[in-house]
Amino acid sequence: MSIETIEKDVCIVGGGPAGMILGMLLAKAGKEVIVLESHDNFDREYRGEVLQPRFLQLMEQIGLRAYLESFPSSKLTCGALYYNDKRKGEFSFSGFSKDIPYALWMPQPILLQALYDKAAELPGFSMRFHAQVKELLHDGDRIAGVTAEGAQGPVHVKAKVTVGADGRFSAVRRLGGFEFEYEHHAGDLIWFTVPKPEHWGDELRIQISDGHGYIILPKYPNHLQVGVAVPVEEWKEIREHGIQPFREELLAANPAFRAFAEELKDFKPFVLLQVKDFLVKRWAKDGCLLIGDAAHCASPVGAVGVSLSVTTAVMAADVIYDALEAGDVSAERLDRVQEQREEEIRAIHKIQVRGAKMVFTSTPFIRTIAPILLSLAAKTKLLPAIQRRTLLMAHPLPIHERFTFK
Numbered sequence: 001m002s003i004e005t006i007e008k009d010v011c012i013v014g015g016g017p018a019g020m021i022l023g024m025l026l027a028k029a030g031k032e033v034i035v036l037e038s039h040d041n042f043d044r045e046y047r048g049e050v051l052q053p054r055f056l057q058l059m060e061q062i063g064l065r066a067y068l069e070s071f072p073s074s075k076l077t078c079g080a081l082y083y084n085d086k087r088k089g090e091f092s093f094s095g096f097s098k099d100i101p102y103a104l105w106m107p108q109p110i111l112l113q114a115l116y117d118k119a120a121e122l123p124g125f126s127m128r129f130h131a132q133v134k135e136l137l138h139d140g141d142r143i144a145g146v147t148a149e150g151a152q153g154p155v156h157v158k159a160k161v162t163v164g165a166d167g168r169f170s171a172v173r174r175l176g177g178f179e180f181e182y183e184h185h186a187g188d189l190i191w192f193t194v195p196k197p198e199h200w201g202d203e204l205r206i207q208i209s210d211g212h213g214y215i216i217l218p219k220y221p222n223h224l225q226v227g228v229a230v231p232v233e234e235w236k237e238i239r240e241h242g243i244q245p246f247r248e249e250l251l252a253a254n255p256a257f258r259a260f261a262e263e264l265k266d267f268k269p270f271v272l273l274q275v276k277d278f279l280v281k282r283w284a285k286d287g288c289l290l291i292g293d294a295a296h297c298a299s300p301v302g303a304v305g306v307s308l309s310v311t312t313a314v315m316a317a318d319v320i321y322d323a324l325e326a327g328d329v330s331a332e333r334l335d336r337v338q339e340q341r342e343e344e345i346r347a348i349h350k351i352q353v354r355g356a357k358m359v360f361t362s363t364p365f366i367r368t369i370a371p372i373l374l375s376l377a378a379k380t381k382l383l384p385a386i387q388r389r390t391l392l393m394a395h396p397l398p399i400h401e402r403f404t405f406k
């Protein structure tokens with residue numbers, strides 16, 4: 001049986017935010033692109049859904065902000081810090097940019113479908129769902145494409161540039177032998193969803209309690225997505241003690257969890273996410289580049305993962321376009337993406353690791369001082385300064401008009 005073979009300028013593995021944006025921009029600039037996505041569609045739960053002002057800044061530059069904001073979403077303007085049920089301070093998304101005085105909550109399936117619909121209008125863009133990449137193809141030392149397992153059997157995709165945009169568990173990273181420079185495992189977030197009480201509004205909450213820390217996010221249109229922050233290995237212990245003690249903790253933690261907790265019989269409604277920041281040492285090899293979470297995974301602290309991934313994708317579009325034009329897809333040429341992005345990624349990872357230490361801890365001392373630190377951070381200029389650094393782009397990116405939809 002002959003194996004189907006496709007040839008493109010660029011093969012992008014992974015149809016998440018980074019892969020979709022990169023595919024769209026390269027197709028906009030006239031390149032032939034295919035995106036391979038292992039899932040059958042864009043449906044997914046518990047993914048990046050808070051889109052920070054910096055994401056919207058970038059979309060404004062590309063000319064897609066108004067288009068994306070026309071899809072169902074809600075606007076987050078403020079957040080609050082709680083110690084148990086006491087409000088200790090507030091933070092805002094509205095004071096940093098007068099043009100974008102909010103973050104957007106948009107379910108990821110809606111965002112990805114909107115990007116897909118836009119990209120599908122471009123002649124150079126193609127996408128395959130149900131295409132799981134299993135192997136890399138080589139041409140001498142150059143990575144020259146992939147083999148994916150499709151619905152109808154294996155497919156070879158040959159490409160001048162292969163991009164691993166396949167997320168934190170990247171197959172391209174593993175198959176290509178890319179190495180980590182560092183990896184921090186701060187703890188685990190245990191996610192569940194409850195109906196949103198009517199009085200809640202669109203407030204995002206961080207709550208430190210005597211039990212655990214909680215991140216409580218209003219989820220479009222009428223739910224709260226709750227993450228319980230547990231130190232590394234503690235989830236295993238919690239499960240060993242059975243559902244009852246955890247159920248009692250949730251009953252006491254917040255009235256909004258009560259109905260959910262009363263119905264709990266086991267741990268099935270919970271989804272565990274390991275909270276990790278990591279950085280790959282070198283993102284490029286000849287003919288191949290890692291972008292987004294595959295190269296630089298940000299923990300959910302601060303909810304900036306999508307924004308960082310997409311920023312790297314936008315810069316990658318420029319570097320890959322130039323590399324194709326120059327007929328030079330060497331690692332040295334593709335390194336330009338990392339050279340432009342690494343400093344910011346490292347700085348944000350440092351902030352996230354510090355923040356995570358406060359939330360993902362069972363140390364009694366930190367638990368005692370956490371409420372004081374929370375109040376101080378909210379009352380001084382510290383929190384707004386950290387927010388400005390992480391949630392907003394300091395400067396507009398240099399984006400060539402070949403990549404814009406204006």
Ligand SMILES: Cc1cc2nc3c(=O)[nH]c(=O)nc-3n(C[C@H](O)[C@H](O)[C@H](O)COP(=O)(O)OP(=O)(O)OC[C@H]3O[C@@H](n4cnc5c(N)ncnc54)[C@H](O)[C@@H]3O)c2cc1C
Binds near residue numbers: 015036038273292
């Ligand atoms: C629970 C949770 C909450 C989060 N909350 C936020 C938030 O509120 N705001 C925020 O900005 N960020 C948040 N993040 C982080 C954010 O989701 C990621 O940073 C972002 O999705 C990374 O985008 P990406 O395109 O690089 O990778 P991904 O979104 O992970 O996309 C990778 C894609 O590759 C596909 N894939 C994987 N392997 C293969 C393969 N072998 N072959 C083909 N396809 C493959 C996957 O199916 C997936 O579609 C959160 C993350 C989690 C897990």
